[in-house]
Amino acid sequence: xxxxxxxxxxxxxxxxxxxxxxxxxxxxxxxxxxxxxxxxxxxxxxxxxxxxxxxxxxxxxxxxxxxxxxxxxxxxxxxxxxxxxxxxxxxxxxxxxxxxxxxxxxxxxxxxxxxxxxxxxxxxxxxxxxxxxxxxxxxxxxxxxxxxxxxxxxxxxxxxxxxxxxxxxxxxxxxxxxxxxxxxxxxxxxxx
Amino acid sequence: xxxxxxxxxxxxxxxxxxxxxxxxxxxxxxxxxxxxxxxxxxxxxxxxxxxxxxxxxxxxxxxxxxxxxxxxxxxxxxxxxxxxxxxxxxxxxxxxxxxxxxxxxxxxxxxxxxxxxxxxxxxxxxxxxxxxxxxxxxxxxxxxxxxxxxxxxxxxxxxxxxxxxxxxxxxxxxxxxxxxxxxxxxxxxxxxxxxxxxxxxxxxxxxxxxxxxxxxxxxxxxxxxxxxxxxxxxxxxxxxxxxxxxxxxxxxxxxxxxxxxxxxxxxxxxxxxxxxxxxxxxxxxxxxxxxxxxxxxxxxxxxxxxxxxxxxxxxxxxxxxxxxxxxxxxxxxxxxxxxxxxxxxxxxxxxxxxxxxxxxxxxxxxxxxxxxxxxxxxxxxxxxxxxxxxxxxxxxxxxxxxxxxxxxxxxxxxxxxxxxxxxxxxxxxxxxxxxxxxxxxxxxxxxxxxxxxxxxxxxxxxxxxxxxxxxxxxxx
Numbered sequence: 001x002x003x004x005x006x007x008x009x010x011x012x013x014x015x016x017x018x019x020x021x022x023x024x025x026x027x028x029x030x031x032x033x034x035x036x037x038x039x040x041x042x043x044x045x046x047x048x049x050x051x052x053x054x055x056x057x058x059x060x061x062x063x064x065x066x067x068x069x070x071x072x073x074x075x076x077x078x079x080x081x082x083x084x085x086x087x088x089x090x091x092x093x094x095x096x097x098x099x100x101x102x103x104x105x106x107x108x109x110x111x112x113x114x115x116x117x118x119x120x121x122x123x124x125x126x127x128x129x130x131x132x133x134x135x136x137x138x139x140x141x142x143x144x145x146x147x148x149x150x151x152x153x154x155x156x157x158x159x160x161x162x163x164x165x166x167x168x169x170x171x172x173x174x175x176x177x178x179x180x181x182x183x184x185x186x187x188x189x190x191x192x
Numbered sequence: 193x194x195x196x197x198x199x200x201x202x203x204x205x206x207x208x209x210x211x212x213x214x215x216x217x218x219x220x221x222x223x224x225x226x227x228x229x230x231x232x233x234x235x236x237x238x239x240x241x242x243x244x245x246x247x248x249x250x251x252x253x254x255x256x257x258x259x260x261x262x263x264x265x266x267x268x269x270x271x272x273x274x275x276x277x278x279x280x281x282x283x284x285x286x287x288x289x290x291x292x293x294x295x296x297x298x299x300x301x302x303x304x305x306x307x308x309x310x311x312x313x314x315x316x317x318x319x320x321x322x323x324x325x326x327x328x329x330x331x332x333x334x335x336x337x338x339x340x341x342x343x344x345x346x347x348x349x350x351x352x353x354x355x356x357x358x359x360x361x362x363x364x365x366x367x368x369x370x371x372x373x374x375x376x377x378x379x380x381x382x383x384x385x386x387x388x389x390x391x392x393x394x395x396x397x398x399x400x401x402x403x404x405x406x407x408x409x410x411x412x413x414x415x416x417x418x419x420x421x422x423x424x425x426x427x428x429x430x431x432x433x434x435x436x437x438x439x440x441x442x443x444x445x446x447x448x449x450x451x452x453x454x455x456x457x458x459x460x461x462x463x464x465x466x467x468x469x470x471x472x473x474x475x476x477x478x479x480x481x482x483x484x485x486x487x488x489x490x491x492x493x494x495x496x497x498x499x500x501x502x503x504x505x506x507x508x509x510x511x512x513x514x515x516x517x518x519x520x521x522x523x524x525x526x527x528x529x530x531x532x533x534x535x536x537x538x539x540x541x542x543x544x545x546x547x548x549x550x551x552x553x554x555x556x557x558x559x560x561x562x563x564x565x566x567x568x569x570x571x572x573x574x575x576x577x578x579x580x581x582x583x584x585x586x587x588x589x590x591x592x593x594x595x596x597x598x599x600x601x602x603x604x605x606x607x608x609x610x611x612x613x614x615x616x617x618x619x620x621x622x623x624x625x626x627x628x629x630x631x632x633x634x635x636x637x638x639x640x641x642x643x644x645x646x647x648x649x650x651x652x653x654x655x656x657x658x659x660x661x662x663x664x665x666x667x668x
Binding site for chain 2: 016017018020022023026027028030031032033034035045050075076079080081082083084085087102104105106109110113114157158159162170171173174175177178180181184185188
């Protein structure tokens with residue numbers, strides 16, 4: 001997995017609550033068998049009209065989104081379906097972090113496994129990030145530096161943080177527990 | 193079984209605690225989450241291909257194909273089979289995805305309930321009906337509605353594709369233990385008020401993210417009175433409140449449902465299993481992080497009006513005023529609805545009866561009770577999509593298909609269909625559907641489509657009147 005240590009980037013803002021994964025990547029784009037090409041479909045129905053033309057008002061079509069590495073969102077981002085395609089689409093578009101008030105559980109877990117950092121801030125700090133402004137995210141210190149220099153704390157569980165900082169893959173870690181898994185299976189071979 | 197004294201000294205545990213604790217392969221440490229064993233891994237065509245690819249790239253094999261079961265449901269056609277009895281998959285992408293699942297299952301020795309098989313169906317419908325889903329198990333699937341299986345007292349939750357790969361390769365997951373959230377439903381449901389209304393009522397109360405980070409346990413007399421199919425409807429939509437899972441303690445209703453199912457324990461093993469399962473219920477006084485109480489008797493038939501499942505009102509209620517909420521304003525604009533007005537009488541275009549929420553036999557029976565002797569209203573399209581081939585056969589044996597057809601509804605082959613609109617069954621832009629499915633997100637049933645979520649009774653009533661209707665007016 002790609003490491004994540006610090007990120008200094010401009011933000012694009014999608015200031016809505018309960019943005020569901022059906023918006024992030026509509027189901028009709030889930031028919032592939034690889035992770036490729038999903039960035040072009042990110043927020044497809046908000047980003048493009050019926051004829052496939054960009055909707056000029058949508059954030060990803062505005063100039064400030066170009067090169068933005070962080071998406072600023074509201075509460076409960078990524079609710080709904082478990083589709084990891086939502087994270088692949090955000091990564092494919094070029095985002096490395098989502099900065100919001102809270103995240104849906106499955107989305108958050110998926111993001112952490114793909115080097116997309118879900119940064120949940122307290123409202124007092126969240127409200128001070130203007131769209132298009134530059135922020136710095138320091139994962140080691142678990143702090144996000146606001147445009148005015150204030151450091152806003154956030155929290156990532158220790159193991160996910162370790163994996164992101166060191167580029168450790170979770171599957172390799174689980175595989176290192178082979179002896180425990182085999183012992184568990186022997187002890188529970190009678191089912192249930 | 194422990195003797196009484198040992199039990200008395202053991203700390204009181206919830207159903208969730210018991211199932212969790214029994215599956216910890218390696219406990220959590222300050223730096224690492226717990227390693228949790230998965231008893232049953234359900235797989236479907238949409239969220240698995242990239243996981244199998246991850247295994248191939250690393251030269252890993254599927255560790256326990258005997259604990260893995262696959263079916264195809266999301267992108268499969270539900271249109272009638274051809275004259276040769278075969279399904280035609282016109283969409284080349286869907287066909288490729290289906291072929292890839294077949295190849296992956298063949299190569300790994302995973303049992304597959306393939307398109308055209310007698311046992312094929314929506315993954316969350318066939319797991320229970322085959323007796324694969326049992327009390328006390330851990331069940332995962334790359335699908336958020338895996339929470340359905342919690343109706344049996346299993347700990348069942350949706351996972352992403354990376355975790356699908358983890359489970360394929362190791363039969364384990366890394367997981368921090370969620371918090372617990374008990375929902376007690378007192379009293380009893382009034383006639384015409386269903387399990388769907390109960391869960392929509394709960395989500396309306398606590399919100400679409402109201403149970404984030406928690407595992408719900410549904411308790412109380414109104415839950416005990418539900419059939420297994422109704423319990424599955426309730427647990428299915430736990431994820432729509434943001435919960436990691438939803439669980440109901442197994443009881444005689446659970447055991448009666450499971451007895452004799454193909455994968456259920458048999459003979460001596462059955463009695464031992466039931467004895468074990470009876471011990472799963474939450475102990476008196478077990479600690480829960482949060483509690484909520486609901487009065488079943490106060491619930492009305494519910495219907496959603498917005499673009500998340502928490503935006504629901506009683507079918508006879510009035511639409512809320514946005515009061516400065518830009519999100520609600522946007523939702524009402526998307527839905528083409530006026531604040532302060534009733535929904536009752538609002539014209540609709542399509543009715544969809546089916547899905548892992550409400551695509552089981554009892555749902556179809558309820559809908560058929562409304563359709564019987566009536567016709568689908570002019571200009572309305574009604575689709576009835578059974579949850580599985582088994583549900584389809586049972587419904588046909590009871591003549592329900594005839595009731596639907598004679599009313600002018602389409603009787604389809606099983607699958608996810610218009611719940612997720614991946615297979616060609618979709619709502620046209622701007623059109624209104626009353627749907628028994630689980631999500632009313634923008635475009636969920638087709639780009640630009642507008643969804644009202646409701647029970648099979650409410651959906652069927654809308655089909656025959658062409659309007660949002662209180663089904664109780666049509667019930668004898």
